[in-house]
Amino acid sequence: MAASYESLFGGILAEVEGEMRAARQEQREVAPLMWQMIDHHFGWNAEDAAQRARIAGKRVRPVLMALVAQAIAGSYRHVLPAAAALEFLHNFTLIHDDVMDRSLERRHRPTVWSIWGSDQAINAGDGLYALANLTLTRLLRLDVPPARIVRAAAVLSQACLWTAEGQVLDMTFPQREDVTVAEYLTMITHKTATLIEAAAQMGALLSTDDEAVVQAYGQFARALGIAFQVRDDYLGIWGDEAITGKSATGDIREKKKSYPVLFAWERAGDSDRETLRRIYAQPTLSDQDVQQVVRILERTGAPAETERVADDYYQAALRHLDATGSANAAQTQLRQLASFLVRRAY
Numbered sequence: 001m002a003a004s005y006e007s008l009f010g011g012i013l014a015e016v017e018g019e020m021r022a023a024r025q026e027q028r029e030v031a032p033l034m035w036q037m038i039d040h041h042f043g044w045n046a047e048d049a050a051q052r053a054r055i056a057g058k059r060v061r062p063v064l065m066a067l068v069a070q071a072i073a074g075s076y077r078h079v080l081p082a083a084a085a086l087e088f089l090h091n092f093t094l095i096h097d098d099v100m101d102r103s104l105e106r107r108h109r110p111t112v113w114s115i116w117g118s119d120q121a122i123n124a125g126d127g128l129y130a131l132a133n134l135t136l137t138r139l140l141r142l143d144v145p146p147a148r149i150v151r152a153a154a155v156l157s158q159a160c161l162w163t164a165e166g167q168v169l170d171m172t173f174p175q176r177e178d179v180t181v182a183e184y185l186t187m188i189t190h191k192t193a194t195l196i197e198a199a200a201q202m203g204a205l206l207s208t209d210d211e212a213v214v215q216a217y218g219q220f221a222r223a224l225g226i227a228f229q230v231r232d233d234y235l236g237i238w239g240d241e242a243i244t245g246k247s248a249t250g251d252i253r254e255k256k257k258s259y260p261v262l263f264a265w266e267r268a269g270d271s272d273r274e275t276l277r278r279i280y281a282q283p284t285l286s287d288q289d290v291q292q293v294v295r296i297l298e299r300t301g302a303p304a305e306t307e308r309v310a311d312d313y314y315q316a317a318l319r320h321l322d323a324t325g326s327a328n329a330a331q332t333q334l335r336q337l338a339s340f341l342v343r344r345a346y
Contacts, residue, residue: 233259
């Protein structure tokens with residue numbers, strides 16, 4: 001992508017931020033501690049503007065929703081409450097994920113649970129879930145037809161359910177030796193791709209009654225979400241630390257059963273498979289263990305296969321995007337966003 005993410009989508013990001021803050025301000029009666037935790041998570045209490053932007057992240061899902069709406073209707077302002085709602089929902093899952101993963105840091109600052117404890121972090125996540133549903137009702141003020149709002153609410157709730165199902169599957173994998181690549185793809189479809197798919201579907205159904213168009217944008221985003229996660233799996237092992245900002249091979253040290261590991265497990269010979277079994281059975285992995293796993297992955301061709309699978313889903317996503325029939329500047333930006341997500345180095 002020639003232009004930077006911020007230069008391409010900065011306008012959308014600013015308007016989504018404004019909508020999120022407006023929705024948050026309407027709930028001032030809530031206990032101050034709730035907002036203290038939520039403001040910390042979003043970086044709204046940070047003094048430096050650059051730091052606030054870094055903590056906020058890319059907000060890919062709201063940007064995707066806005067671009068789909070603009071590609072169909074020529075504007076995205078009628079979906080801003082839905083975009084803010086989806087971002088609240090996504091962050092509810094992140095706060096809960098941090099509790100379950102015992103993650104100490106997210107977006108360059110301490111996680112909510114690491115400061116206020118697991119119980120209060122769960123409360124903060126639950127609060128964001130409720131705020132997401134309240135924010136969606138702000139669509140009524142923009143004269144969006146109630147039937148479309150009901151459909152958007154159904155998509156949002158279904159996405160939340162599927163995301164929870166994906167997390168349930170993900171948490172069973174570490175205790176199992178028989179996880180297959182097919183099962184893994186099902187898990188990431190639910191846990192990662194679902195909210196990306198929901199973003200595109202909501203942007204479309206709030207902008208048109210053409211079911212074929214709504215489905216095509218949804219299929220585009222689902223394939224894109226899978227490609228995004230598989231690419232993330234590649235970077236988690238072979239990414240450049242100086243670019244990703246994360247430890248290379250960190251996913252192996254944490255014993256994540258990501259796509260490259262599961263592919264290697266299926267393709268490895270008996271000796272290498274037994275080595276993987278022995279290493280992953282240990283409570284912690286040494287540097288030598290990590291390097292041994294990397295060598296096995298490379299012997300099975302896991303790096304190239306992981307890149308191939310990510311590209312296959314990316315190409316499928318572009319075919320679905322073309323099937324929408326739209327041809328305008330927003331559609332071009334959707335292709336640029338897709339390229340950023342799958343071809344990124346961080």
